[in-house]
Amino acid sequence: MDFFVTTVRRLSQFCGIVAALTLAAAVLVVCQMVVLRYLLNESTVWQTEFTTYSIVGATLIGSPYVLLRRGHVNVDLLPLYLGHRARLALAFLASFLALAFCVALAYTGAELWLDAWRGGWTTDSIWRLPLWIAYAPMPLGIGLLCLQYLADILCLATGREMPFGLQPGDQP
Amino acid sequence: MSPLEIGAVIGVVTIVVLSTGVPIAFGLGLVAVGFLIIFDGWGSLGIVADTFFAGIGEFALVSIPMFVLMGAAVASSPAGKDLYEALERWLYRVPGGLIISNIGACSIFAALSGSSPATCAAIGKMGIPEMRQRGYPDGLATGAIAAGGTLGILIPPSVTMIVYGISTETSIGRLFIAGLLPGLMLTVLFMTWSLYAAWRGGYRFSLTDAGYTLRQKLVVLPRVLPFLLIIAGVLYVLYGGIATPSEAAGVGALFCVLLVVVIYGVFLRSWSPLRIWEILGDSMRESVMILMIIGASALFSYTLSSLFVTQSIAEWIAGLEVNRWVLMGMINVFLLVCGFFLPPVAVILMTAPILLPIVTSAGFDPYWFAVVFTINMEIGLITPPVGLNLYVINGIAPDVSLPTILKGALPFMLAMALGIVLLCIFPEIATWLPDVVMGPGI
Numbered sequence: 001m002d003f004f005v006t007t008v009r010r011l012s013q014f015c016g017i018v019a020a021l022t023l024a025a026a027v028l029v030v031c032q033m034v035v036l037r038y039l040l041n042e043s044t045v046w047q048t049e050f051t052t053y054s055i056v057g058a059t060l061i062g063s064p065y066v067l068l069r070r071g072h073v074n075v076d077l078l079p080l081y082l083g084h085r086a087r088l089a090l091a092f093l094a095s096f097l098a099l100a101f102c103v104a105l106a107y108t109g110a111e112l113w114l115d116a117w118r119g120g121w122t123t124d125s126i127w128r129l130p131l132w133i134a135y136a137p138m139p140l141g142i143g144l145l146c147l148q149y150l151a152d153i154l155c156l157a158t159g160r161e162m163p164f165g166l167q168p169g170d171q172p
Numbered sequence: 173m174s175p176l177e178i179g180a181v182i183g184v185v186t187i188v189v190l191s192t193g194v195p196i197a198f199g200l201g202l203v204a205v206g207f208l209i210i211f212d213g214w215g216s217l218g219i220v221a222d223t224f225f226a227g228i229g230e231f232a233l234v235s236i237p238m239f240v241l242m243g244a245a246v247a248s249s250p251a252g253k254d255l256y257e258a259l260e261r262w263l264y265r266v267p268g269g270l271i272i273s274n275i276g277a278c279s280i281f282a283a284l285s286g287s288s289p290a291t292c293a294a295i296g297k298m299g300i301p302e303m304r305q306r307g308y309p310d311g312l313a314t315g316a317i318a319a320g321g322t323l324g325i326l327i328p329p330s331v332t333m334i335v336y337g338i339s340t341e342t343s344i345g346r347l348f349i350a351g352l353l354p355g356l357m358l359t360v361l362f363m364t365w366s367l368y369a370a371w372r373g374g375y376r377f378s379l380t381d382a383g384y385t386l387r388q389k390l391v392v393l394p395r396v397l398p399f400l401l402i403i404a405g406v407l408y409v410l411y412g413g414i415a416t417p418s419e420a421a422g423v424g425a426l427f428c429v430l431l432v433v434v435i436y437g438v439f440l441r442s443w444s445p446l447r448i449w450e451i452l453g454d455s456m457r458e459s460v461m462i463l464m465i466i467g468a469s470a471l472f473s474y475t476l477s478s479l480f481v482t483q484s485i486a487e488w489i490a491g492l493e494v495n496r497w498v499l500m501g502m503i504n505v506f507l508l509v510c511g512f513f514l515p516p517v518a519v520i521l522m523t524a525p526i527l528l529p530i531v532t533s534a535g536f537d538p539y540w541f542a543v544v545f546t547i548n549m550e551i552g553l554i555t556p557p558v559g560l561n562l563y564v565i566n567g568i569a570p571d572v573s574l575p576t577i578l579k580g581a582l583p584f585m586l587a588m589a590l591g592i593v594l595l596c597i598f599p600e601i602a603t604w605l606p607d608v609v610m611g612p613g614i
Contacts, residue, residue, distance in 0.1 A: 019460065020452040023237055027429075030234065030422025034415060051418070052231045059228055059463040062456055071457045072195030072464065073515055077557035079193045090192055097189060098198035101468075104205050108221035134229075138221055164193055 001154060008151040011144055012064040019062030026054040046127040053134045060141035064148040076164055084168040091156055091163030099149040106146055109138030176488060179481035182207055187513075196518055197461075201468035204475040211479055220471065227470025228463050231418055232338050236286070237459035238421030239329045242406075243285025244455040245428035246399060247294035250436050250443055255281065255399065256298040258392040261384045270306060271316055271366045274299040278320030279359040283403045284428070285324055286331035287458065288516075288553050289560045292321025296568045309373050310572045315580025316366050318561045319587070320359075322550035325516060327355035328407065329421065331462060332516045332549060336542050339473075339521050340528045344417045345410050349606045350539040351546065354591065357601060358547070361587040369583065395435055402427050411609050462517055469521030482526050489530050496534040497596070503527060504548060504592065511552020515560060519549060543602040544592055551588050554581045 033047035066072055074094075079087050115121070116131040123129045155161040162168070173181070182203065190199045201224070208216040246252050256277050263273035277295045285291050296317040303313035325332040328348035337344035406424040409415050415423075429451060437445035476482045489499070510519045524545065531541045553561045556574070565577055595601055 016453070016456070020449070020456040023241070023456050023459070024452055026234065027238060027241065027422055027425050030238065030419060031426045034419050034423050037419075038415065048231050051234050051422075052229055055234050055237055055459075055463070056225065056229045058237070058456065059460050059467070062460040063464055066457050066460045066464075067195075069457060071461050072197055073461055073560070074193050074195045074199075075190050075513060075558050076193050078191045094192040094194040097192060097202055098194045101198045101202035101205060104217065104220055105201065105224060108217055109225075111218075112221040112225070135221075135225065138225060 001158075005151045005154060005160075008144070008147045009068060012068045012148050015061050015141065015144060016065030016068075019058040019065065022054045022058040022061070026051045026058070029054070045125070046129070049123055049125055049127055049129055053129070056134070057137040057141075060137040063141055064144040067145060067148050067152070070165055076166075079164045079166065084163075087163045087166065088156065092153065095149055095153050095156065099146060099153070102142055102146045102149060106139055106142040109135065109142055113139050175480040175484035178207075178211070178479050179476070179485060182476070182479075182481065190513070195464075196514065197464035197468040200465070200472045200518065200522075204468070204471040207479065208475050219474070223471050223474050224467040227467040230338060232334065232344060232416070233418075233463065233466065235329070235334055235344075235416075235418040235421040236331050236462055237455060238418065238425045239286035239331060239334075240290070240458050240462075241425040241451070241455040242329075242402075242421065242428045243281070243287060243290045243294070244451050244458075245425065245432050246281070246284055247290055248451045248454050249432045249447070250440075251395070251399060251432050252281075252294045253298055254392055254395045256295060258396040260302075261389045261392060264384060270303055271308060271312070271370055272363050274303065275316055275320045275359060275362050275366060278317065279323050279327060279355065280400075280403070282323040282325075282327035282355065283329075283407070284399065286329040286334070288322045288324035288550070289564050290458070291324035292317060292561045292564045293568070295320065296565060300565070300569050304569070308370060309580075310569075311576045311580030312366065312369050312373065313580070314565050314569055314572050314577045315582070315584055316362065318554045318559075318565050318577060318581045319362055319584030321561050321564070322553045322588075323355055323358060325553075326351045326358065326543070326546050326550060328352060328410070329417070330546070332520055332546060333542065334417065335466065335517050335520050336524055336545065339469075339524050340538065340542075342528075342538050342542070343610075345413055346539055346606045346610055347542050348410055348417070349609055350543050350602045353601050353605050354543045354547070354595060357594065358550075358588060358591050361591060362584055365583050365587055395440075398431050398435070399428065402431070413610065465515070465518050466521060469518060472522060473525055476526075485526055486530050490533065496536070499530070499534055500536065500544075500596070503531065504544070507545060507548040508551060511549050512555050513558050514552075515558065516546075516549035516552065519552070520545065537599065537603055539606055540595065540599050540602045544595055547588050547592050547595075551585050554578075554585065 029047050029051050033044050036042045036044050079090055082090060113132055113135040116135050121131040123131060156163060186203050189203055190196060205220055259273040259277045263269045274295060278291055281291045281294050299317055300313050304310060328351050330351060333347040333351060334344055337347050402424055406420050409420040410417060429448065433445045433448060436443035528538060532538055553559055562577060
């Protein structure tokens, strides 16, 4: 189990690095596009789609890392006022609810990717980017997000992590 | 069940699900998918991935991570500290200089960053300890920064205005211009209150404020002016309609990062250029969080509108035939309550597409409404239970209790409410500048 938790965490961290680099690439491409379009008066072909899909990709791929760092904002009013045991129960409930949605998103994302792959779908622009490339971060990133949730639930169950990251004495 | 009843059930279920402490993005997504399955069967799962993907796959949204990066370049590097110091050195002679320069710094930083918690953190890190050390009351020092930080989403660029523009199909450039004067108006209102409060609290300005020589004032300028030039450049490009917000944001972000590397990494050698990694990481985290909420909200709105909830609410309110100002009052209360519990981006995505047709058919300007909407969201940022700025302040000054911060922030909330009243009496505060710069609206 240790192996599972550590591996998933490492993978999430790796995804965080990939997402940050993708963001950096998107910034550079937007700037290149501005230079082409406004300084050299040339038309641009692939830049708009590249940046749009990189940001989508960075978001999906980065989401497990953001979960690892507790960066997905939540309403923690109720957990804050509960005692430790009730808080633990609530943390399980919340994690399973989130996991349910993530599984649905990853599963339908995989289907979408498969359709795009089989059907040879491309974008409407002249660049004609194969859509399976654009859709790939969905099953990959959200799939890992599901694994990260599983790892978090395991850590909660074994007491390695406190529910909502709150210590037993943390009351307002 | 009628669509209105379904809407009410969805509302209650959403509140229950979100109160479990589940991340807002996943909670909203689950409610949306759950109700789709209940009413339209399992077959409706087919649209989930596509709708989520389309929700974040828009070129205009690219501007959000770019503007976040622009702010992070300054906030996560020594540039933030210098910006703060420069303002303090130049403004210390103004009565109540320190608190005035803090609110001014928030307002200038808001022009670099599109996010309120980021503004609050960037200025608060320096400002709060400094003010407390010089004897300003704790409540005033923390309250002023909490409130000043909220200007981040009103003064352009603004992440929430981008989201409003996309979800209501209004012009993001025009929204930005509309927020400028109201943002300055709130800045002045905040400053006025702070001066009065500091004076009333027995703080005497001339006695403890340190003086600065002209040399000290000039030496900080070269480090700060380039950033101010970038702000001016980005605003000029946006307002002139020369490039799209995403393009302006991308170039602004690259310049900010390069400037930080050149000034602090190469010239001053006070900062390792490798720490650019922190800037990228911080921006990535915040952008992912926002964009995941946007994707899930796309699903949420899809569900609402495919179950005819959106349309029915609009028809129901139109059928009430109340006075338009009563209507606006009700909408304001509704937004305030939403703002207490949800972060601005989520409130905008869930309610703006429903509210805007109602508001425009009652004869209000969509850009004016965006400003009023945003000020409501600003108030929500400094009220519990989900006041993002309060958490930021708590992280900076853990020894100041929440009630003290709240007491300090309350007058600023009243100032924002006064701002909304002023906007209702003089809508030109929001509509005049866009009309002048971009021509009369629709």
